[in-house]
Amino acid sequence: MKLRACSLRQVACSIACVASLAGGCEAENALDVRFLNQPPLGLACVEEGTRRPLLTRAVTSPTIAVVTDFLDFTGSESTCRPGYLWTYCATEGCPPVGPRVCTELSSRDILLADEPVRAVAVSLLGQPIVSDAPDGSLVVRTTLVRGRCADHLELAPFDDAELLGCLHSCPLELDATERDVVLENDFAGVIGGLCDEQVTAACANLGLEE
Amino acid sequence: MTGGLLRAVVRVVSAIFVVLSSATATIASAQAGGVPLTAVVVGDEPERSAAARVVAERSALSVELGVTPLPERMPDTRRATTIDLARTRAHYVAAELDACLSTVRDDALLDDALEAEDVTTAARLLFWRTACALAFGDEALARASAEQLAVRELPMPLDVGSVTPDVERFLFDVAAEVRARPRAQLRVSSVPIGARVRLDGRAARCTTPCAIELATGSHHVALDADGFEPAGAQIALAAEGGAHEVTLTRARPERASAQWSLRYGRAADVALDPAAELLGVAVPSRRLLLVGVERSRLVGAYLEDGVVRGRGVREGVAEDDVRALVRLVLERGGVLAPAPEFWELPELWIIVGVVLAGAGAAIGWALYEPPVHTSLRWGEPVREVTP
Numbered sequence: 001m002k003l004r005a006c007s008l009r010q011v012a013c014s015i016a017c018v019a020s021l022a023g024g025c026e027a028e029n030a031l032d033v034r035f036l037n038q039p040p041l042g043l044a045c046v047e048e049g050t051r052r053p054l055l056t057r058a059v060t061s062p063t064i065a066v067v068t069d070f071l072d073f074t075g076s077e078s079t080c081r082p083g084y085l086w087t088y089c090a091t092e093g094c095p096p097v098g099p100r101v102c103t104e105l106s107s108r109d110i111l112l113a114d115e116p117v118r119a120v121a122v123s124l125l126g127q128p129i130v131s132d133a134p135d136g137s138l139v140v141r142t143t144l145v146r147g148r149c150a151d152h153l154e155l156a157p158f159d160d161a162e163l164l165g166c167l168h169s170c171p172l173e174l175d176a177t178e179r180d181v182v183l184e185n186d187f188a189g190v191i192g193g194l195c196d197e198q199v200t201a202a203c204a205n206l207g208l209e210e
Numbered sequence: 211m212t213g214g215l216l217r218a219v220v221r222v223v224s225a226i227f228v229v230l231s232s233a234t235a236t237i238a239s240a241q242a243g244g245v246p247l248t249a250v251v252v253g254d255e256p257e258r259s260a261a262a263r264v265v266a267e268r269s270a271l272s273v274e275l276g277v278t279p280l281p282e283r284m285p286d287t288r289r290a291t292t293i294d295l296a297r298t299r300a301h302y303v304a305a306e307l308d309a310c311l312s313t314v315r316d317d318a319l320l321d322d323a324l325e326a327e328d329v330t331t332a333a334r335l336l337f338w339r340t341a342c343a344l345a346f347g348d349e350a351l352a353r354a355s356a357e358q359l360a361v362r363e364l365p366m367p368l369d370v371g372s373v374t375p376d377v378e379r380f381l382f383d384v385a386a387e388v389r390a391r392p393r394a395q396l397r398v399s400s401v402p403i404g405a406r407v408r409l410d411g412r413a414a415r416c417t418t419p420c421a422i423e424l425a426t427g428s429h430h431v432a433l434d435a436d437g438f439e440p441a442g443a444q445i446a447l448a449a450e451g452g453a454h455e456v457t458l459t460r461a462r463p464e465r466a467s468a469q470w471s472l473r474y475g476r477a478a479d480v481a482l483d484p485a486a487e488l489l490g491v492a493v494p495s496r497r498l499l500l501v502g503v504e505r506s507r508l509v510g511a512y513l514e515d516g517v518v519r520g521r522g523v524r525e526g527v528a529e530d531d532v533r534a535l536v537r538l539v540l541e542r543g544g545v546l547a548p549a550p551e552f553w554e555l556p557e558l559w560i561i562v563g564v565v566l567a568g569a570g571a572a573i574g575w576a577l578y579e580p581p582v583h584t585s586l587r588w589g590e591p592v593r594e595v596t597p
Contacts, residue, residue: 129586129587135582
């Protein structure tokens with residue numbers, strides 16, 4: 001199937017390929033990853049008991065690791081209903097593909113900001129996530145967790161107590177996408193209506209649980 | 211778009227076929243290698259001349275075709291029998307017996323008459339020699355002559371009414387004696403075999419080798435075969451029989467030409483092996499192309515060393531038909547390699563390979579989807595679009 005997103009690039013690239021068959025032609029596709037809503041709801045979840053924002057957990061850690069995974073949704077339907085994503089991962093599996101990418105934010109900078117949740121987005125703005133995202137249908141999932149990136153390189157379920165927030169995209173093929181990738185967290189509607197630790201953990205551990 | 215592509219493909223395929231056709235002709239011509247040939251074109255004018263011009267033109271066949279006419283036919287070498295037997299009869303009536311005998315005594319005259327198949331003259335000569343000899347008193351000569359008349363079974367001439375009854379009785383008595391003698395067998399053979407055997411001036415009795423029952427005595431045996439000089443001889447057949455063996459000599463071109471005209475002579479006969487090979491003798495050439503032009507078709511034969519190697523027929527007498535016939539006959543004769551079918555040409559498969567490779571490259575170019583590298587970076591949050 002012709003890639004609509006890259007059609008113009010492909011023509012130019014194909015011409016270049018004819019001129020140089022062994023030239024290793026490639027097309028570049030640059031996308032922005034954006035949080036849905038200002039502030040993003042997935043970062044505004046609270047502890048069930050205290051009703052304190054999960055993000056405040058960062059006060060005990062100098063750094064916040066912003067961990068991004070690409071979950072394999074090959075063969076899934078194109079729907080974005082959280083209930084479907086949950087069921088699909090539970091039945092078919094949606095393991096992470098490609099490398100886990102991570103960037104660190106200063107807890108101090110975030111927590112001392114007037115609007116910490118918004119400060120996260122501001123701090124991340126313009127930072128590269130990955131230069132070559134995995135192919136195929138996948139879900140982009142970003143988890144904010146206490147600690148350093150080095151503590152979270154292993155593809156294992158997160159410790160629920162460390163979680164600060166989580167957002168995910170709808171299933172999509174990044175190579176065929178022209179529009180920005182939008183992250184949100186709709187699991188609250190599936191689980192109980194309140195965006196709490198349970199909702200955050202459901203998002204953060206999607207595809208990681210045994 | 212599709213129509214334009216289809217037209218382009220058709221053009222390319224047509225061009226390929228044109229190139230292949232040219233290549234076929236070129237290759238076949240190259241294989242011919244300029245073999246020198248002699249060509250003879252026979253038939254009625256003006257078609258013959260027109261065809262001869264086409265054959266003679268320098269063609270793409272790369273054979274050197276020189277057109278030559280048939281040699282002039284040899285005049286009839288059979289000497290006309292010019293014996294004035296009327297004068298002999300006048301001498302006989304005037305009792306000028308010496309003069310009478312002198313006009314018919316020469317045996318060469320008899321040979322000439324038999325050679326010319328002039329049986330009547332031969333019979334009359336022997337008759338008058340018998341009559342003159344009897345009147346002259348030379349009974350031995352008279353008997354010999356009467357015997358020859360009988361032995362050769364020549365017809366009794368009408369002149370018998372002009373002589374005295376005793377001559378007539380003498381002739382019939384000798385004839386009776388000859389008929390009463392036992393006959394003997396004459397075996398005739400020749401190299402090559404198959405020659406027609408004429409005996410005592412009469413049409414062919416058999417073809418060699420053969421045996422003939424004859425009255426004993428003197429006979430004239432003549433052998434005649436296409437492509438060979440005729441051979442005639444007087445033989446004496448004894449009571450125990452005899453053999454006559456002859457090695458024929460190759461006919462001179464003029465003789466062969468005369469034989470061809472006499473026996474065949476039609477353009478269509480070129481396709482017959484004996485006729486073609488006779489023409490091969492008439493036009494001595496190691497490689498000979500014969501073209502016969504009829505009103506609406508052409509026939510051809512190719513001879514190598516006098517033997518037919520290939521022949522062909524083509525309907526139509528147009529210039530292209532002549533060229534096609536020449537090619538056909540020379541191909542069948544092994545002079546020209548048959549033009550290979552286009553699918554047998556390596557060039558075809560090279561072109562097909564190039565075309566397929568080109569088509570494959572074009573398809574690959576059309577279908578090729580280069581690998582896409584997607585890079586991600588954090589962007590501005592976006593406000594929810596509420597429905």
